[in-house]
Amino acid sequence: MTPSLRQRALGLLARREYSRAELARKLAPHAESEAELETLLDDLAARRQLSDARYASERVAIRARRYGDARLAQELRQKGVAEETVAAALAQGGSELERARQVWQKKFAALPADLAERAKQTRFLLSRGFAAATVRQVLQGGWDDESGSDW
Structure with missing residues (x-):
């Protein structure tokens, strides 16, 4: 029995945070349609199980000990995080x-x-x-x- 799209998403999110774009890319091969995938992502976001802000904050907290703001911002942009979310996460990252x-x-x-x-x-x-x-x-x-x- 193959797991449903929701089960796959929750399994991935149970291991670590993902940005919306990153999760969509991982789930796209398993979705029957683009609409099904978007509906699932919207539902996960509404239930606060998927959050770009939380992902960005966690990523900055982990990687800020080794990297500067330019590198952190670039990594977040590559994962599909919005510019204002990137700026907010970097502001929390410290000096x-x-x-x-x-x-x-x-x-x-x-x-x-x-x-x-x-x-x-x-x-x-x-x-x-x-x-x-x-x-x-x-x-x-x-x-x-x-x-x-x-x-």
């Missing part, structure tokens, strides 16, 4: 500067001794999705540049 300092401290723990090391640390933080201004603030502490520029 990006503090998170960047924690990530930097775990990886390096010492300010760069030369420009090559500074470039390495900058690339690392930028690749994690932290804003350039945030990276600059993290690496600014105690940095004395002979050229007189910030970089």
Whole structure:
């Protein structure tokens, strides 16, 4: 006996949160029609079993310890979360500067001794999705540049 579409959806949601678009993509091959799928998703949302806001908040809470706002926002957009929901979830994620300092401290723990090391640390933080201004603030502490520029 094959499980109904509702049973599949509830089984998936029992394991973890999904965005509406992500759940729709997973269930689409099993739905008889697009209308059936949309009706199910609307019903799950009405019963508060499916929530993009809850998904985004949970995702940010889990991944914010390692990544910056730019990366988190991109991941949420890829999962079909609306822009205003992304912004609200990121606002709950805490200070990006503090998170960047924690990530930097775990990886390096010492300010760069030369420009090559500074470039390495900058690339690392930028690749994690932290804003350039945030990276600059993290690496600014105690940095004395002979050229007189910030970089």
